[in-house]
Amino acid sequence: xxxxxxxxxxxxxxxxxxxxxxxxxxxxxxxxxxxxxxxxxxxxxxxxxxxxxxxxxxxxxxxxxxxxxxxxxxxxxxxxxxxxxxxxxxxxxxxxxxxxxxxxxxxxxxxxxxxxxxxxxxxxxxxxxxxxxxxxxxxxxxxxxxxxxxxxxxxxxxxxxxxxxxxxxxxxxxxxxxxxxxxxxxxxxxxxxxxxxxxxxxxxxxxxxxxxxxxxxxxxxxxxxxxxxxxxxxxxxxxxxxxxxxxxxxxxxxxxxxxxxxxxxxxxxxxxxxxxxxxxxxxxxxxxxxxxxxxxxxxxxxxxxxxxxxxxxxxxxxxxxxxxxxxxxxxxxxxxxxxxxxxxxxx
Numbered sequence: 001x002x003x004x005x006x007x008x009x010x011x012x013x014x015x016x017x018x019x020x021x022x023x024x025x026x027x028x029x030x031x032x033x034x035x036x037x038x039x040x041x042x043x044x045x046x047x048x049x050x051x052x053x054x055x056x057x058x059x060x061x062x063x064x065x066x067x068x069x070x071x072x073x074x075x076x077x078x079x080x081x082x083x084x085x086x087x088x089x090x091x092x093x094x095x096x097x098x099x100x101x102x103x104x105x106x107x108x109x110x111x112x113x114x115x116x117x118x119x120x121x122x123x124x125x126x127x128x129x130x131x132x133x134x135x136x137x138x139x140x141x142x143x144x145x146x147x148x149x150x151x152x153x154x155x156x157x158x159x160x161x162x163x164x165x166x167x168x169x170x171x172x173x174x175x176x177x178x179x180x181x182x183x184x185x186x187x188x189x190x191x192x193x194x195x196x197x198x199x200x201x202x203x204x205x206x207x208x209x210x211x212x213x214x215x216x217x218x219x220x221x222x223x224x225x226x227x228x229x230x231x232x233x234x235x236x237x238x239x240x241x242x243x244x245x246x247x248x249x250x251x252x253x254x255x256x257x258x259x260x261x262x263x264x265x266x267x268x269x270x271x272x273x274x275x276x277x278x279x280x281x282x283x284x285x286x287x288x289x290x291x292x293x294x295x296x297x298x299x300x301x302x303x304x305x306x307x308x309x310x311x312x313x314x315x316x317x318x319x320x321x322x323x324x325x326x327x328x329x330x331x332x333x334x335x336x337x338x339x340x341x342x343x344x345x346x347x
Contacts, residue, residue, distance in 0.1 A: 010126050013158055021154045027071050028154055033124050033132045034059050034075055035155055036101040037094070039163040041077070044093035053093075053167055054078040054145045057137075060168040061201065063150040069204060070197065070250060075134060078141035078169065083111065083118045086138040090120065099161055100127045109138075114193070116140050143173035144219075171205075172215035176223045178202050179216075179271075183234035188243070196239070196246035196260075203256055203266045217274050233275050233287045233333060235308070236268050262342040277320065277335055284340035286317055290332050312336055 010032075018028040044050035055063065058072025079086040087109050094103035102125045110119040117139040124131045147165030155162055169177075178198035187193045205211055224232035239247075244260025251257035257266060265284040272285035279285075288309045300306070317336040324332060 009129075010158065010160075011129070011131070017154060017157050021157075023067070023154060028158075029132055030071075030073065030134065031062070031066070031152065031155060032158065032160055033134050034062075035152070035160060035162055036098050036124060037075060037077075037103070037122065037134075037136065038063075038166050039098035039161065040094050040096065040101070040103065041090075042163040042166060043098060044096065045167075047096070049096070050089055050093050051080060052141060052145070054141050054143070055166060055168045056139065056143075056174070060174060061205075063152075063166060063168060064148060064171075065208065066150070066152045066154075068208070068254075069201065070254070073135075075136045076139060077136060078139050078143070080141045083109075083116070083138070087118055087120060090136070090138055094122065098163075101125065101131070102128075106133070112137075114190075143177065143223075144170040146170040170219075171210055172212060172219040173223070175202060175205060175211060175216050176219035179220055179234070180223050180227065180229075182267075183237055184230055185237065186229065188237050188239065191242075194243060194246060196243040197250060199239075199243075199267050200247055200250045200254070200256065200263055202270060203251070203263055204254055206266075206270050207256060211270065213273055220274065231289045231331070233271060233289070235288060235305075236264065236271065236286045239264060257342075259342070265340045265342040272335070275323065275333065275335065280337065282339060283337045284342070285320070286312060286336040286338075288312070288334040288336065290334055292332060309334060309336075 014028050014032070015025050018025045021028075038055060041050065041053045045052065055076065056078050057074070057076035058070065059075050061069040062072060077090070079089060081089065091105050094105065097103065104123045106121045106123050112119065117137050119135055119137050121133060122136050123133045145167050148168050149164040150162060150166060152162060178201055181187055181195045182198040182202070187195055202211075221232055224230070239260070244264070247260035247263040248258070251263045257263045268285045269279055271287065272279055275287065277285060288305050290305055290309070291303065317338045320335045320337040322332050322334055
C-alpha cells in the first residue's frame with residue numbers, strides 16, 4: 001500500500017488512501033479524529049493531568065474490530081466526576097493537543113436528559129488548518145476498563161501515530177450494558193431511543209468469539225442490580241417493527257442474519273447460554289422471572305409475568321426448565337423454548 005507522501009497534506013491524502021482501501025472518505029476522516037482525541041486523552045493521563053478515562057460505545061468496538069463492526073459518528077468518553085468536572089478536565093486534556101492536531105471546544109455543552117451525559121462539539125485542526133468537527137459525549141466512567149493496542153492499517157498508512165494503549169470499557173461490561181439497554185422496557189417503549197443496533201452488536205460479538213459467558217454473566221448481574229430498572233435475566237422483548245427493520249438492515253450488511261426476527265432468535269440463544277441452558281439446535285429461547293410471593297411459594301395467577309407466560313404458551317412456547325434466580329432471591333426463572341423458523345446457524 002502506497003504511504004502518504006512526505007509533503008502531502010493530510011486532507012489530500014485521505015481521499016486517495018480511502019479509495020485504495022475501499023473505504024468511505026468520511027469514515028476514514030472520522031477515524032483520524034477519534035484517534036487524535038484518544039491520543040490527547042492518553043497523553044494527558046501519562047502527564048498526570050487526567051486521572052483516567054475510558055472510550056465507550058461504538059468507538060470502543062471500532063478500535064477493536066476496525067472495518068468489521070458498524071461505523072459510529074459520535075465519540076463516547078467516560079470520565080470521573082460530575083458533568084461540570086468532566087467538561088473541565090476534557091477541555092484541559094485537549095488543550096495540549098496531540099501530534100500536529102489542535103482542538104477547541106465550541107459552544108456551550110448540551111446536557112442530555114435521558115442519561116448522565118453532556119455533549120460537547122470539538123473543532124479539530126491539523127497543522128493549523130481546519131480538519132473536522134465532531135460531537136463527543138462525556139458520560140460517567142462507570143464500568144471496568146481494559147487497555148487495548150489497536151492496529152488500524154489505514155491510519156498507519158496516513159502516517160498518523162496511534163496511541164497505545166487506549167483505555168476502553170472492558171468487553172464483558174460493554175456487552176452487559178448492551179443487553180441491559182436492548183431489553184429495557186422503558187427504552188423499547190420510547191420511540192426516540194432505538195437501540196436495535198445493540199442487539200446486532202451482541203450477536204456479532206458472539207460470532208467473533210468475544211463473548212465469554214462467565215464474564216458477561218457476572219457483569220450483567222452487576223449492571224442489572226446496580227441500575228435496578230428490570231430484572232436479570234430479562235425477558236426477550238416483543239420488539240417494535242422499527243427495531244426489527246433496523247436489526248434486519250444492519251445484520252444483512254454484516255452478513256449475520258437475513259431479517260430482524262432471525263437476529264432476535266440468535267440473540268435469544270446467546271441469552272440462554274448466559275443463563276446456563278444447554279442449547280438444542282434449531283430452537284429459540286425466552287425467559288420469564290416468576291416471583292414466589294405467597295405462603296405456598298407460588299406466583300399469583302394474575303401476576304403480569306404469569307399472564308405473559310400464558311400468552312407465550314399459546315404462541316407455541318413450552319417450558320424447557322425452571323431455574324432458581326439467586327440475583328433476586330425469591331424468584332424462579334422459567335426457561336421456555338420453541339422450534340425456530342428464523343435461526344440460520346444456531347450455536
